[in-house]
Amino acid sequence: MTQLPGPSLCGALLCWVCLSAPGLAVEVEVPAEPLGVPLGKTAELTCSYSTSVGDNFALEWSFVQPGRPISDSQPILYFTNGQLYPTGSKAERASLLHNPPTGGVASLKLTDVRPSDTGTYLCHVNNPPDFYTNGLGLINLTVLVPPSRPWCSHSGQTSVGGSAALRCSSSEGAPRPVYNWVHLGSSSPPSPGSMVQGKDPATEEEGTQDLGKARNSTHPQYKFQACDEVTGQLILTNLSLASAGTYRCVATNQMGSASCELTLSVTDPSKGRVAGALIGVLLGVLILSVAVFCLRRFQKERRKKRKEIYGGSDLREDAVAPGISEQTSVRADSSKGLLESAPSASTVTTTKSKLPTIV
Template sequence: MASLSWHCLSDSGPCVEVTIPTDQVMQKEGSSVELCCHYKTSVSKNFILEWSFPKQTVSFLQILYFTNNMLYKPGSQASRLSLLQSPPTTGDATIRLDNVRTSDAGTYICEVNNPPDFYGSGSGLIHFTVLMPPSTPVCKGTEYASVGSDATLTCNSAEGTPTPVYAWSHIGSKTPLPLVNMVQDEKTGTLMLTNLSQAFSGTYQCVASNEFGHASCQVTINVTGTAKAGVIVGAVIGVFLAFFLFTLTFLIDFLFYEREDATAPGITETSLQRRDSDPGNRFLERPSSQAESMSTTKSRLNIVV
């Protein structure tokens, strides 16, 4: 493991030299981890060792404190935290953290103070990552689709370190689906299915995995045939067409009867009733017609003469 140390270059007096690992520290969830910190100095009665975890709240920033041969652990990790060497007065300030949790991930600071050693850098930072298998992913996607359409499925795990990769499969399929109709992204967990046919119907399984485990979820797609969809669309169009024709026929009939019942200009309904009820009117109508005929005949005769 690579380490980083600060060397005393001052001639003005004693100094503190701290050595910490430069590589990121990683450990699996539930196991134990050692965060190494070594120092060089002439320990005096004023020697102080402090470990802090800035990720926590200000009131619990300090997780371990050693001074005057007394050890204090004010942080929430107290029951799981211990010194690898106690007392830490011989150059080893390493701590041990048991039953590692995801909340333990972050940056830890080891600081050594030993007055009158005022020179040098008496602190160092350690980056700690908690490794864990993927959590159970959540599968989402189009449950119902029609032939010829596209569908997109998604899969995502909320937790998992390193970041999990995703793989989709069609469960129970007797014949493999055409790869040209399947576009899969193992990093984002998406699966795009294009130009669907009924062969795409069924259950799809997504597996999220990393070096420490795997988890899966499933989603089902039902692809509906175009014939059934056409019948439904045709029925809807037929209903609207029948309603339109019925309305049009009703309007035509209504306008036609309105025109038949209309009264000619200059003739009132009262005069029409009076004319129909008077018998003399019917008698006078015929002579008038004959007179017109005779007048026309006479006119023609005059022209011949």
């Protein structure tokens, strides 16, 4: 009796026959390197395959956003039964370089690329009843976008001896921009105590640099590389009056650059106290001047009212009654400062009546 081969031997023979037979394995090839395409240009996603195309041949292109699993991919187009079916939000911009894609080339063309087109594209070739070992290819596409104008801000204690944090960030830019700071030169000499954390542009060595030594006549615009080029943050410590001025942040990637500026004001508390005292003195002088002016005006108005009351046809206190002539002697007492008026009998003369006397 002839002994039949075991199950393991039969399985191995079947696999060898399937793999050695022509057209029974689908191999998809795509570029290993990510693809970068400038904004608004046309992207060509290369995909090729090797198999004997049959009646059931099908091709599918799909897309998944960055950071999402492959299972969340969304279809872009299908090719099956000799017909092409674009679908999804990219349908109007997606097409095949070779249609029909039955000659081993299944490359995708995507026109007018946008930032939302950045992600992973899946080229899936299916040709049943082929046994395929790798019928799927993945291509990473990045739409290159220049940095948008960054936003500059600062926080901290911007007084002499204090510290300040300068921040810079762009809302758009692919690949991610890197940030650098530039301190525009000023006419005043920098203080040797001003320090900055970052990199010296001359040595590219990290650490704390002396701002006074860095910003000299040979560095009218001293360039700082931020401690973290991704976040765009620059820390200034031990501020001095020379630390004040205009700071410019430059966001850069391979597509271009953009910048923003901010003005940093450094205050000196000691000068502030002197200025406050001076302002207080000036304010006191002003208040006193106003008070004197108002008092003088009040006195002037009072004298004016007295003249109006006792002037004109009013009877004077020193008027002499008709028929009486009075001679008043006034003596000035220099020691007492008083005015004395003393009428006497010898100085008063009675006017006799000129009318005839009846006896």
